[in-house]
Amino acid sequence: MGPETLIPFIAIIAFATYVQTVTGFALGMIVMGAVTAFELAPIAFTSVVISAVVLINGVVAIKGSFHELDLKRVAITCVGIFPALLAGLILLEYLSDSFNNMLQLLLGITIFTGGLLIMLRPEPLEKPSPDAVFVVSGVAAGFLAGMFSMAGPPLVYLFYRQPFELKTIRLCLLCIFLISSAGRIIMVGFQGGLSVDMLTFSLICIPMVMFFTWIGKRYPPPLSTTNMRRFAFLLLILIGLSLMIGAL
Template structure:
């Protein structure tokens, strides 16, 4: 049974993560996975399922009107590299969850720390759009992370934000890739019979605030700049990543 206080905490975390995701095009899974790992609300494999479900909900809201901005070719090339690696990442998650939770937390923490830098460090823009192989390569890296933690953002964000593309095109294309990755990952969960007991309950608890947050971020102009939002998210992520990594490193050092 899920405690009401835990439901409230998770709903609040989902609100913040969805708000940042809607305005920036990424960070939903990173913020939510980091928060879950630190609070211990649920096991990481179960959290990844919940993040996938809520990512789809966020994507439906974002793309309901923005789907026309999707860059089709970069989308398809990215997915060609991502989907096979989602399977690889999912298999790696199952292996680590069964053998070494400390290593799993360490990988997540390092990924969060590295990813947080993308919120404040913008890659140098390219004059010409990258070729298909480049999108496949970064799509594959994102797919691996998506399979592990349902957080495919960091490599894809680096790739897309340096392209000579308008911000709405980058945002909508990224959201589309994340949604398709999440749908594919959920298919893997179903095929392998790995549905967790409370995953749907957690998703249902977070859904109202995720939808509300997405709506507000799309409809209402924030009272602060996107840069302020990115800086705040960076601080939250870097603290979360360090909090996950430090105990593991200390434990390994003491062995």
């Protein structure tokens, strides 16, 4: 990977890391969408890098705040994630060989729909959703995580509806993304899908990810949570549209 690819790729990851740290979501969708739209790297390569980045981001972001997690909901959601994660990986391996345009179109639709879904911002529920809802959401998130390393849309929509503190919601999302990313890396490794280039680039990104995660925790933007979310939604919708147009 030459400097003309490496530098913009790292810049995209830096920006997405900061956004995820202050909102609890969007890293995978921003990185996958932007990298694919600019044709910087294949989807399979990018998804492994995203998993590594999300893993480091989650560890740094959750450090010191573990007691504020809703561990029950995190565990229940992860029950649904792992079987679907494997199914998504198998489908990605099949599609990435011969259906690049179809894969890009599916990615674009997913990001666009995810942006719209999260933007709905429904009113919080009076009481937490049943456990089965978290499992089903985990299945949907696991499939997207397996395909594109971006479990965000179904989880963000569900957790932002719960009558939890905003910080608890953000930390739960970061923790689930961390766990699913670790599981994805292990599964890809067993499939023999990890290359030296993937691991090298992921290692290069670690110091930068740790730095921008710290920046996000220490210096959040001078925007309200609502406006920050709106910015992320608009960005995702634009990325999704560009991918769909490119695929067609």
